[in-house]
Amino acid sequence: MGVDISDLVEARKVALADLSGRSIAIDAFNTLYQFLSMIRQPDGTPLMDRDGRVTSHLSGLFYRSAALLELGIKPVYVFDGKPPELKRKTIEERRAAKEEAEREWKKALVEGDLKRALSKASRTAKLDSDMIEESLSLLDALGIPWIRAPSEGEAQMSHMVRKGDVWAGASQDFDAILFGAPNLVRNLTLAGKRRLPSGKTVDVSPEVIELADVLSRLEVSREQLVDMAILMGTDFNDGVRGIGPKKAYALIKRLGSLEDVRAEGKVLVPDEFEEVRRIFLEPEVTDVYSLEWDMVDHEGVRKVMCDKHSFSVDRIDAVLAKVLAKSDASAQRSLDSWS
DNA sequence: CTTCATAA
DNA sequence: TTATGAAGG
CATH class of the missing domain: 3.40.50.1010 (5'-nuclease)
Structure with missing residues (x-):
């Protein structure tokens, strides 16, 4: 959603x-x-x-x-x-x-x-x-x-x-x-x-x-976009009844922020809005990861797909052959670039 | 969803 | 070659 x-x-x-x-x-x-x-x-x-x-x-x-x-x-x-x-x-x-x-x-x-x-x-x-x-x-x-x-x-x-x-x-x-x-x-x-x-x-x-x-x-900031989303409803809060993208946009454009929308008193701003904001603007994330694309382990793929889960060996092999051909080609290109 | 076979 | 429908596990 x-x-x-x-x-x-x-x-x-x-x-x-x-x-x-x-x-x-x-x-x-x-x-x-x-x-x-x-x-x-x-x-x-x-x-x-x-x-x-x-x-x-x-x-x-x-x-x-x-x-x-x-x-x-x-x-x-x-x-x-x-x-x-x-x-x-x-x-x-x-x-x-x-x-x-x-x-x-x-x-x-x-x-x-x-x-x-x-x-x-x-x-x-x-x-x-x-x-x-x-x-x-x-x-x-x-x-x-x-x-x-x-x-x-x-x-x-x-x-x-x-x-x-x-x-x-x-x-x-x-x-x-x-x-x-x-x-x-x-x-x-x-x-x-x-x-x-x-x-x-x-x-x-x-x-x-x-x-x-x-x-x-x-012509809004990301903070304002998040405020609009909160009015419309997110996975973390119910939206305001009757407010969709158009009205949310108009409200934030006219007033600036949820604090201002609340101050005007015409629209009932969700109570938990500050916490929802924090979820989007200061989310819990990690920097501990490594991005490494390894060679395809043909035998390993066969084990998971065919041995464990009944996929057809022919079909799996056909697809892997194309991937391997591609990775061989790129390996060859990077070798060539050294010469 | 993606692939495969078959038809236009 | 492109479109359509069935099969895949």
Whole structure:
């Protein structure tokens, strides 16, 4: 979820190939949830290994990561740590929504309504600690670095972009903008198309959102953008009833800050606004990490994907062959540059 | 989601 | 070559 400021920002469409040579910190939870909700059979059943364990997240993580490497894009996955206390309510609401979706999925199946079944199933995605561990093993085997954030993954990712250790953060959520990431990539997907719940396909291409561009267009500071988000509602507070992006923008433009909005007395500013501000402006992050992209451990990938999780050896090998060809080529280029 | 096979 | 649908685990 996160904050929906899509109406307030402009994104620049890019081709995946334009991102070649860049390092990108990817919001791991956001990405894995995407895979878990989308990679399903027509009745909503996720992919599973021979032991009945869900493998949709591994399928997505493997094919996408391999393709990024092949394109010369250097991914680092950033996992969430302990959520801020203020997120508790959001987490509980999501859990309840998943249970409800689970019931509706089963109901739709009984009624034989496959379209509705798939749509409901996609909202039941759950990421457990085993799935996270499996994902980390796969990334290790692929030679892709990962980081466990002390708290919010998006905060950690944004911190790394701010420091210049990576070029951009990647997530479907806009929160990285509020956390101060200078560059955010959305729709970091391979296929240029996405199937909607309706069954229709729409073109989607990666897009870049620049924090500086957002702020200069709106003529606000990041602090003011965060204040707008608090009025609209974030993962850490309920928004003010009746206030969306337009009204939040108008209010902050006219009055300047939440203190001033409160002083005017017309809008009931959320009580916890100062704490939510601190989450976005002074988040808990770490500088203890190393970004190293290693050689792909072919045998290791096979172990995780094929031995443990029933993926086809042929398919895995075919993808790895392309990645290895690419890394051999770059190794050759760097050797050439010495001569 | 990405890949694969098949059709236009 | 591009579009579409089924399969993948």
